[in-house]
Amino acid sequence: MLRDAVLVAGKDLRIEMRSRVGLNQVGPFAIAVLLLFGLALGPDRRELAPASAGLFWVAVLLSTILAVQRSYAIESADAARDGLRLSGLDPAGIFLGKAGAVAAQLLVLEAALTVGVALLYGTHLSGAVVLVAACAVGTVGLSAVGTLYGVVASGLRTRETLLPLLFLPVVAPVLLAATKAWDAAIAGTPGRADSWLDVLVVFAVLYLAIGTVAFGPLLEDE
């Protein structure tokens, strides 16, 4: 299963390295979202800085939708999905691989967004361990739910509108917990982030487990 996961993740990341859609489209999209938040909340840094954790994570959530849509768009061309199904790879491995590739791209994006938040909103970032931990665990949860719902929506005619509707309410706990963990770290009290990191871990483990079990039947559907 893990070998299959590495194969699929390698394939997705190689396609991404060559096509650069994430770099050329998802990244700029996330930066545009950060700029728009700045415009919406005004130029006053005293208002922007306290909200920066929440704004960062909303930008990540929106970018996840694009990354997941991209991840399934590459399967829809040239009947790649049928190839994937007929490849004999373990469906659980395919799920973990695709989720892993999405997570890897999101982590790169989050690193760029962190710099963006610090520069644009004037947020003084501290508690690096908590910031990185929240990103790592939160991203696993987001990628797991995104990849699971991505396969539900892919192949359906309404996939562009269906995926955000399904995805966003389910990941509300990730937004909440990751924002609170970041808030605690930025406020210089990283100890208060512990219970929020626990929420992120439970969420990630739960949806990784559900995805591993449910992905096979869903992939067979279309």
Next chain:
Amino acid sequence: MSTSKPSMPSSRAVVATQALGVAAITTVAATVWLGLVVTPPDEFMGNLVRLLYVHPPMAWVAFLAYGVSALASLLYLWPRTRAEHFDRLAGASAEVGVVFTGLTLVSGSIWGRPTWGAWWVWDPLLTTTALLFVLYLGYLAVRRVPGEFQARARRSAIVALVAFVDVPIVYLSVEWWRSLHQAPTVLNPTTHKTYVHGSMAWTLLLGFVAFTLVYIWLVAHRYRLAELQDLEDTAGLEMALAERRSEGMA
């Protein structure tokens, strides 16, 4: 996989549904009469207390509906119990659940405006209920995507379970979010107790019975409608095939 064709309901089933309908309407009417006429206004809340005879029962029905939907989805996914009627039950129950979630939010909001001074407060229960509303609207959207019955049923069942599993995590995280920053808000189960006495308690109890009956009645009809829709789909296909064949013969 059972592929039982939907058939006309037996006369016993029709009579049972009609009796259920009469019981539901009668108990709702009795709740209205008790709630608006017989019971006194509350010492503190005045006439606002009358909303409490319908609001908790609505919320109860919403959560009951999602529970039934999740259970039916699980039974559909389990190979040994897989049957079409579990899929239809899950869909019917969730649809009624969404309606009652909407009613819960609206009635709670109307009660909250004069009581808390705001249409909306970020209370764990309210926030969870609002997220549930959107979660299950997504589920209904998945159900509405046309396609082959089995694929759609399996897809819907998995989405229903993913949504249901999310509910406790949402509730706990929102509760922590609030309790870490603000004092607990008014909506707490013990406050209901202190207000409810005598005829008020009976009215509230009757409200629960009435709305539960309405729920069962609505689900029975919605289930039957889903059966007829599936029947129409198969019959429509067969009719189209027959027409094409007769064209070929001519």
